[in-house]
Amino acid sequence: MSDTGSGAQPHAAATRPHDSAVTDAFGLLGDGTRLAVLLAIWEAHDPADEDNSLSFSEIFERVDYDDPGNLRYHLGKLEGQFIERAPEHDGYALRVPAQKLVRDIVAGVGDHDERLEPTPIDQRCPFCGAGTKVSYREGILFWACHECDGMTPGRDFASFDPPGPLAAVSFDPAGLDEWTAEELRAALAVRGRRRTREQFEGLCPTCSGQVDARFDWCDDHDPDGCHACGLRWRVGARFRCRTCENYGGASPRRLALFHPAVVSFYDDHGVSTRFRADEYERAKAVYDLVLDHEVELVAEDPVRVAVTARHDGDAIRVTFDEDVQFVDATRG
Known part of the structure; x- marks a missing residue:
């Protein structure tokens, strides 16, 4: 049914989360005060400004803490891994890992409660001509037809949520309020194109690991409802990250x-x-x-x-x- 591809399976990276440096880093953030410190410094962050530091007194005021000595203890724990001293400005600045962490928090990563109920858009289903809708749940932005099987003919689309999937991509919830329903459809296409291009060029968009690629195809394909593969297209490209095993697919036509x-x-x-x-x-x-x-x-x-x-x-x-x-x- 398909080409099996290269088959490289380096799983050594799977042990990384258990390394002491990684577990220690996550352990540092187990206290809410330390996250509050990172967010306080972030509020003063200006990418165009050379000085992105915050003095101890400013942090103490922004965090609204009642024990200066204990706050210094928390700063000491964060120093080196997430923050660094800026002696020339007599303050503390975020290191790159902390900036990435705070951006994830601002983007809503980990917030699985955000939802967008299926919302009609002005784009017809390319397969049945019915209206289509965009929706959002559990960090995924969907474009779907609720009248046919979409990209999965031959499968029981009633079991899909949403039914009749046409496209889906991971999407941070902070962006939901920035766009109309139609713009979300375009944003989905932009995000999907960017992620697919990175995978196509051998780079995992999730962890920056190496990506293997291959083609799969159906030997007995029926595009109107294939019970052999269940998919709309006979031939598809498949991408898989060697490190985090992030998986993706795309039609060669795209x-x-x-x-x-x-x-x-x-x-x-x-x-x-x-x-x-x-x-x-x-x-x-x-x-x-x-x-x-x-x-x-x-x-x-x-x-x-x-x-x-x-x-x-x-x-x-x-x-x-x-x-x-x-x-x-x-x-x-």
Whole structure:
């Protein structure tokens, strides 16, 4: 049914969370006062300012603590791992790990209570023509059709939540209030494109580990409701991080847009493949382009997968190898 890929399984990183340095770092944050200290320094943080430190008295006032000696004890515990002394400014500044931690807190990472109930948007399902909706739960932003099986024909879509999935991507809850429902659909596309590109280029977007890639395909595929694989497309790229085992997938029709020759092909026809998170109509147009790409499993040994894009009587064909890397681009 598929190419099995490289099979590299270095699990040594799985022991890292048990290393004393890592457990000690998490242990340091077990006291609420220490988190309050990091947040207090963060409030004074200005990326454009050379001095991002906060004096002891300012921290004491912002944290609203009643014991200066005990606060110094907490600062001493944080120093080195999360904060550093800034003698020239007579204060304390956040180290990079602490900045990342506070950004995660501000973004709402770990908050699984935020929800967005299914909200209709002005985009029809590409498979049945029904209206589609965006929703959010447990840190995932969904785009789905509630009238058909979406990207999973052949599976019991009634068991999916939401049903009829079309796309999904991890999304920090702090961003939910920043966008309209349509903009969330575009933001989903931007986030998904960025994460897929990093995986395609061998970098895990979650832990910065190395990513292995391969193609899977269905030998007996029925695009209208495949009970063999349950998926809409016969051929799919699969990505897996060697370190954190983060897993992802993408259709090669979408990966074709990562080749500069394909971008130039569309540019030559006055069609842009670029869009921002606040450009909903552009995001829809690019999605429609991708849907029209033709995918062919050219060979199984060695694996070759080709994608053809057409516009105004012109065409370009790009070919991938078994490691989901471009090996050829032919126009005409």
